Amino acid sequence: MESSDKVTNSNKYRLLSDASPDELTQLARQVNASPWRQHYHIQPNTGLLNDPNGFAHYNGQYHLFYQWHPFGPVHGMKYWYHVTSTDLVHWEDAGVGIEPGDPYDSHGAYSGSALAEDGVLYLFYTGNTRDEDWSRHPYQCLAVLDQQGHISKQNTPIIESPPLGYTDHFRDPKVWKAADSYYAVLGAQRLNQTGCVLVYRSDDLQNWSLTGELETSLTDFGYMWECPDYFELGEKGVLLFCPQGLPAEKDRFENIHQAGFLLGEQINPEKPHFHHGSFTELDRGFDFYAAQTTLTPDGRRILIGWMGLPDTSYPTDTHGWAHCLTLPRELTIENGKLMQRPVKEMELLRKESYTAVHTVQDSEILIDEMYGSSYELHCAIHMEGAAKAGITFRTGDTEETLLYYDTLSKYLILDRTRSGQTMENDTGSIRRYALDAKMIDLHLFVDQSSVEVFINDGEAVMTARIFPAKDSNGVAFFTEGGKATFDAVHWLYT
Structure with a gap:
């Protein structure tokens, strides 16, 4: 090439x-x-x-x-x-x-x-x-x-x-x-x-x-x-x-x-x-x-x-x-x-694991046990009336990467608008994948400056370079306009 x-x-x-x-x-x-x-x-x-x-x-x-x-x-x-x-x-x-x-x-x-x-x-x-x-x-x-x-x-x-x-x-x-x-x-x-x-x-x-x-x-x-x-x-x-x-x-x-x-x-x-x-x-x-x-x-x-x-x-x-x-x-x-x-x-890289099930309604909850800059996160989101439901990761005081499902538009959305230092391009900071589902299976592989998201057991993939600060390491679940249940397991890699 x-x-x-x-x-x-x-x-x-x-x-x-x-x-x-x-x-x-x-x-x-x-x-x-x-x-x-x-x-x-x-x-x-x-x-x-x-x-x-x-x-x-x-x-x-x-x-x-x-x-x-x-x-x-x-x-x-x-x-x-x-x-x-x-x-x-x-x-x-x-x-x-x-x-x-x-x-x-x-x-x-x-x-x-x-x-x-x-x-x-x-x-x-x-x-x-x-x-x-x-x-x-x-x-x-x-x-x-x-x-x-x-x-x-x-x-x-x-x-x-x-x-x-x-x-x-x-x-x-x-x-x-x-x-x-x-x-x-x-x-x-x-x-x-x-x-x-x-x-x-x-x-x-x-x-x-x-x-x-x-x-x-x-x-x-x-x-x-x-x-x-x-x-x-x-x-x-x-x-x-x-x-x-x-x-x-x-x-x-x-x-x-x-x-x-x-x-x-x-x-x-x-x-x-x-x-x-x-x-x-x-x-x-x-x-x-x-x-x-x-x-x-x-x-x-x-x-x-x-x-x-x-x-x-x-x-x-x-x-x-x-x-x-x-x-x-x-x-x-x-x-x-x-x-x-x-x-x-990839399972060879798995170290400490943490499993969580949370039902969230019109709020965001930070999962203290899920964190880091190098990990694997597998999460099934069960939509139970929420207008939007998703995950924020590599979160800090002013930074976050958003991955969420919008039931109205029927899109899974990856948003790196606030992911850290921005890219010099004119192709936007949001990507959408059309999806009509009540349960969304998301398999994330997060590294120091990237994320790869496997959707619904491999139906699609969304890859992004992200450049957050070192201390932007949080993970949270959130919903808007209703309720969703998050069934997740997190493996640290380092």
Whole structure:
């Protein structure tokens, strides 16, 4: 994935080897002093993190890479940074994965995917290059991770240029195997400035040929489609992608760029036509983009996304870092719906617990035993006549984040108007999810500067970065215009 900002400042395209002796040490000191460092989310040691890349299970571990610019919270020279895990929850730092700077990735190792095959992990990525006129020339590149953990880049690209009829916005290969062939989907832009996905095929992972454009009903749907991911689940075909340039609608497409999916019939990648339903956003909150999935050894389809957005400033920018990744989510299809739930392994983080049942009428009650900046909260709200009922969390003297159900409008509302230091954007501080229910099941994962809300057992998710003061740690239940019962359990994580 690439920011739309046309950066010409050569300082942003330095390599790590160009850093002064104590530059990164000083930057790390600044980053570690930030009050909004996360406790259990993947985040960069310094600089900017964006898209998750190369997510795969190989050699007894989960391998995950992410786009990384080490020198600050800006989009510049991108590395692949590598972390590993045996349980999807506790991640070990494995250092730089792919270092750019060679002829076919001179201006960054951009997004891609991984495939375990032949005893190694193949890493497919887009090599970003720029000429003296700052014109883009993308190459699709290959690197290999062996069983000793060593990564070697191949000297020549596997796809040298976009096909005729498409611009140089051509990137983010996601590769999979079907029968005895290999396929890849890539994000692309037609010459008429509309986005699409291209399908490629290979017999050996080295020689790739264009099968064709994936035919969908969305012929004019944004100016570029980034970060595609095709997989099959529950006898259905699922295409994830990020269309850029969609106009905002009421309660849809309100973020600067969108991330979502099409659900339909399984495709034949040799004749790529996709019969599908409507485009649906993966996350109904504020900060979510560039999702990628993999399969676990026990057959679960797991998704991780970037908890951030392109072309957006965050309060942590002044501390020398930006962004994190979401929690892993297990995907299933139930009654024709794509469901997202936190992976069961998140239970490994649970420590002290507290259970409470409270009936509240036209008031707010602070739950003294529920508090903190790093916890899990599962709450069922039984609407018993209340016009509004919900939870305030990360509350302090002047700060709170609101999550509540409005029975009149039939919306679940996430409001970060008073969540702390504000974002520099013009997309508003409220997100709504249409819901008609007498009982609302809310599963919150709160970290030092974020919240992820799973709604009604995975029917929808709302993700938000929030930046409250350190002592804004309270939790309260409230109702207006009637009564509701809150049945909740809270687990501290730290």
